[in-house]
Amino acid sequence: MFEIPKAYNPKETEDKIYMAWEKSGFFNPDNLPGENIKKDKNGEEETYTIVLPPPNITSKLHLGHAAMLAIEDLLIRYHRMKGYRTLWIPGTDHAAIATQNVVEKKLLKEEKLTRHDLGREEFLKKVWEYLEKTQAVILNQTKKMGASLDWSREAFTLDKQREKAVRKMFVEMYKAGVIYRGERIVNWCPRCQSTLADDEVEYKEQKTKLHTFKYSKDFPFAIATTRPETKLGDTAVAVNPKDKRYQKYIGKVYEVDFCGIKLKLKIIADRHVEMDFGTGALGVTPAHSMADWQMAEENNLEIIKVINEDGKIRNGFGDYSGKPVLEAREMIVKRLKENGLLKTSETELSSEISELSSVSDVSEGEEIKNNLSLCYRCGTAIEPLPSKQWFINVNKKLERLGNKSLKEKAIEAAKNKSIEFIPERFEKRYLDWMENLHDWCISRQIWFGHRIPVWYRKSNNNTIVQSMRLKKENQEIYVGIEPPKGEGWIQDEDSLDTWFSSGMWTFSTLGWPDNFKDNKKSGDLKKFHPTQVLETGYEILTLWVSRMVIMSLFALKEIPFENVYLHGMLLDKHGKKMSKSKRNGIDPLEMIDKFGTDAVRLSLLIGNTPGNDVRFSEEKIEGQRNFVNKLWNISRFIIANCELRIANCELDYKNLSAIDLWILKKMLNLIFNVNHYLMNYNFSAAGEKLREFSWNDFADWYLEASKIENNKQKEIISNIILQDLLRLWHPFIPFVTEAIWREIQETDEQKFLIIEKWPIQDKYKKIIEKTETAYYFEPVMDVIKSIRSARAEYKIEPSKKINAVIYAGNKDEKELFESQSDLIKNLRTGIDKLEIKEKGEKIKDAVYSVVGNIEIYLTGVIDKEKEKKNLEKEINNLEKYLSRIENKLNNKNFIANAPKEIIDKEKEKYQENTTKLEKLKKKSEFAF
C-alpha cells in the first residue's frame, strides 16, 4: 500500500501518461477497437468530430485556449468512451495580418528594415523562418493540457493541402459567379497598407471639430463637416427631403470654386440626412465615405478620389497634393477663413447663411463627439477609400443551392435548427448578422497568406479611366489553380482574408477537394463531415463561425457542424479582461506546473456556464487540486484495503446492507445525471454532481462506514464504484484517472482508461432489482447527523463517550437501526451504550432531538439551560413554518388552482411537522 504516494504528484505522471496515450494510437479514430463502436440503424458506425479552432501560429497558450481545450477534450473523451468513432483535428492558423505584423515589427526593430526593403520573396522567407520557431510552441502547450487530438491529421491553414483547397474553392466560386472583382469603399489602413473587414475596424470615441462653411461665395448655403479636406472630392450636397429650408434647391447643379478646386455639386435629397445636425446639409464625398458611396450609386454621381492609399492627397488637387490629410485639412480651414467662408466666433457668415445655420451655434470648430475608426491591429486611423477588391457575393441565387443565395441558406440553417446554438440566445446574434450581411471583401493587401489565384495580362491599350469604376479594363484575366501558360501573365499582388481559408477548416482538414468528386463525399470527408460541434469563444461567432457556414454550404451544400457551443471570456477576479499590459493574466502553464493539469481543467469546467464570462482566480484551481488529491486518496484507500483489485467476483445480492443499497442507488442516479448534463452541455453541473458523490457520499459515508463494517461485499462494491467513478471522471480529469487506472490493474497488460466503456445504468439497476434489502439508509444518516450535531452543540469532548436511546417510531425502522447499530455507535458519534426501541417513555435529563418519527435521547450530557433554549428555538421555528403552510392550505384559491401533487406535498409536510412539533412540546413540558 505505501508504495503509492500520499499525495498525487501530477508533475511525475502527466507527461508520461500523455506519451503513452500518443503511443497507443487511440487519439486516431482509425485505431479505435471496432467492437466498441456504436452502429446506427443502417449499420453504419457512428462518428463524432470536432475541429479545433486553430490558434494563431504566433500565439502562446492563454486561459482562453485552456478553457477551449478543456471543454473540447471533455466532449471528445466522453464520446470516445460512449462508443463513437471520435475525431478531434488539430491545427494552426496562419493569421495573415497578425503574423505579418509581428514579423514586420521584428524586422524593423532588429534590422531597421521594412518589408518593402526586402521585397516580397525575401520577406516571406523571413516569415517562414519565424514560423519554424513559433508554430510548435502552441501545439506543445496544447499537449500539456492533455488534449486527445489526432496528431496524424494535423493541419495548417497555409500548408500545401490547404493551399490546394483554397485555390480550388476560389476557382469554383469564381466560375459560379460568387466571387467577383469590384470597386467599393473599403476600410483602408494606411499603415498596414491593407483593407480591413468591417469587423476588423474598432471605434474610439473622440472629440473633433465640426466646421461650418460655404463652398464659395456663390453657393447658396453652408454645410458642416469634420473632414474639410475630403470636400475636395464632393460631387453633391445632400439634404433631407422634408427640410423646408432646402427644398427649393433640390435637383439644382452648382459649379463652384472650392478653395481653388472646381467642383460640380448636385443638390440631392436623402432621408438619412438629419435636419438637426450641423446645418442640415451634408457634402457628399462618394470616394471617402461608405454612406456617401451609397448615395452616389443611387443618384448616379461622379466619384472623385481625393486621398491616396498612403493617406496623402492625390495628384491634381493643386498645392494640396502630396500633403497628409491633417495638413490638408488645416490648409483648407485656413483658406476658408481667409475668404470669409468659414463660420467662426469672430467672423459671421452672410446674414442668409447665419440664418440657415442658426440651429447650432457653430464656431470655428465646434467640438463634437464622434467615433474614429481605427485599425484593430495597429490602431491607426482608417481611411475609407475606393479600391478594386475581390468579393464574395452573398446574395447571388445559386443553382446548386436550389436557387437560393449563400446568405439565405445560412439563415435557413439556423432557423430550421440544422445548426443549433448553445446557449440559444446566440442564434439571434448570428441571424442579425447574417441578415445584414453585405458582400464579403476577401482580398487583403498583404504578402503573407494565400495569394489570390488570379493572373492578369495587360493589353497595349492604355486608356486612363476617369471614374474609378471598372468599366473598361484593358487586360485579360485568368483564374485557376495553376498559373496560366503563355507569356506576360502577372499574378494578383493581394492575398486572401485569413477567414477565407479558416472558413474552410471543417472540410479542408478532411481531404476536400480530393474527397469530393461528382458531388459525392468519400474517405474522411464522408465519415466525419458535417462535424458535430464547433466550440469557440462567442467573440468570433460572426468573424469565423458564420464564414464557415457560408463556405461549407458552397463547397459541400451542407452545414459544417450541427452545434455551436460558445464559451465566455475569462476575466480576472475583479471582472476585468486579462491582458498582458495589465499584467492581471493567469498563465495556465504556470498553474499547471503548480497544481497539475487536472486541477486547471476542472477549475475551468466547474463554475463555468455556456456563453457567460467567468472570473478566474488561483484559489479556484487550488480548490480543485484538493479534490484531485481526494480522488487519489479515495483510490489509495480502496487499493490498500481491498484484496481484490478488479472486482470480478459475484455480489451476493441478498445480503446487501442498507448502506450498500444506498450507495448503489446513488451511483445509478449519478450516471443518469452526468449523462443528462453532459448531453446538454452543462459540464459544470455534471462536475458538481460527480464531486458531490465522490466526496460527500462515497468518501465521507460509504468508505467511512466500510472502516467500521469491513466485509467482502463492501470490498466488491467499493471496487465497482471506484472503477465507474474513474470512467465518469475521466473526461474531466484524464491524467489522475488514468494514473489510478494503472494502479488498479490486475495484470501487466496495459489497458487504457481512454477507451474503456462509459458506465451504464443497467448494471446498477439489475443489482438493485435483485436485492432483497428493503431498508433505506437515509434514516440512519439522519440519526447519526443528529447525534453529531448535538455533540458539537453541547461541546462534548470528542473522546468522551455518551449513551443514546432511540425510539424508532415503527418496527421496520427499529430493525433497520438494530442492523446498523455499529455505524450509529461509531461513525463520529462516540456512543458507548445504544438502546433501540420502537417507542417508549420520555427520558429525563437527556438531550433530545426529533427526526421525522424518530426520537433520540442522548444521556450523560446535561446542560438544562442550553437544552431548554434549543428546544424553544426549534419549537418557535416550527410553529412559524407550520402556520405558513396552514395559511396556504386554508387558502381556497390555492386548493382550487394548484396542481394536486403540490397540494399533497404541502399536506404531507404539514402532517410530518405537526407530529414533530407535538413531540418537541411534550418533551419540553416533561423536562422543564
Added chain:
RNA sequence: GGGCGCUUAGCUCAGUUGGCUAGAGCAUCUCGUUUACACCGAGAGGGUCGGGGGUUCGAAUCCCUCAGCGCCCACCA
C-alpha cells in the same frame, strides 16, 4: 441610437417548464493528529434574490419600470 447579458451569502457562481424553510465551492467561526487524505474530518453561522410596481393561489423565476455594470451591432457628416 438598436440589441443582448448580468445584478442571489463576505467572494465566485448554480437555480431547467413559476411550487421543498433559496443551494454549492471558497472564505469565516467552533471542535478534532480517528491507522486514505490537514490538499483532511465533524459541526455552525451567514441571503428583504439590485429598487419599485404588476400578473398569479403562489415569483429569485413571467410582465412593466428605474438604477448600476458588461458586451455586441450600427453610426451623425
